[in-house]
Amino acid sequence: MITKNRQNKKILSKKEKSRLNSLERLHELMKSDLQKAAVVFDKLLTIKENVRKDVRQIRGSITRAQQSEKECENTAPCAVPRRIYNIPVKEVRSCVELVQTENVPEDGSAVVLRIDDFLQKIAFCYPDGRIVIQSRFSGGGMSFDRTWTEYERGFGDAYDFKACKKGEYWIGNKYINRLSNKGMNFGVKLKRTDGETAAASYADTRVSDEAEFFRLKLGNFNIECGTLGDSLRGDSYSRSYDSRNIAKTTHDEMYFSTRDNDNDAFSGNCAAIEKSGWWYNRCSAANLNAPMSNASENGVFPPDGINWQSFSGLQTLSLQETEMSLLPAGWNFTFC
């Protein structure tokens, strides 16, 4: 066609030739554009195919996620874990704030405790407004023979996601300090092997900060229920000891010790001997962090197992359940 046009140019006028040249240039340009468009079109086809593959993959992932969620629901009937990790768990400054805004069930509720903008922790609250700082029970299996750093940061789980109930845990000394630095009611609840329970509280109690080795400062002792004495002040370390020995076993004003950070009043290392972190003197009349030993102490020194001597006695088995908690002044514990 172009050849023919060239032949025809000879018989064309000047004006017609110029026009023909313009048309030929335009034709070349269009041809080039079409070739470019074809390349782009091919690329678009490739992109479209890739997008299809991506969509298929994403659909597969969603289906697998939905299947896992169903399996999870079947194995874990409680919704709490998802509530915790998918956020809508209640985030509160204190358990009192929780009970003022929510109906907390009698067996308690897990919360995200926001102490300040930088310090938060999953914790456990009861409807009387108390926050659990230590929880142990028979069969829990959690070791409380831990390092200084572990006791400082806390360990264990405030909530047992499989059993859907309070877990075994130590909230952490730095949290206990922050919660109690203005004075708090401090509660202990105990259960013996024979099923007997007892509870006590201390008014206006504080735990100082790490610079002072998380020193314990107890307020006035009150029996909440059951029969027990003030074993955090040495009662009743008898067994050939007299009342003068209370000075050696009270935990009031004692520093916190762990096996790797001995701040006790004993020449040896109470935390290593009693296999736990605690406010040791030389060494203890109560130790709720001791191993949950099921062997009888049989008067062996030092006492092995969780003890509160005015309740557990020296010759008994380890306590089977303990709980330590904090509650603001003006609020009452309902342990019993």
Ligand SMILES: [Ca+2]
């Ligand atoms: Ca020592």
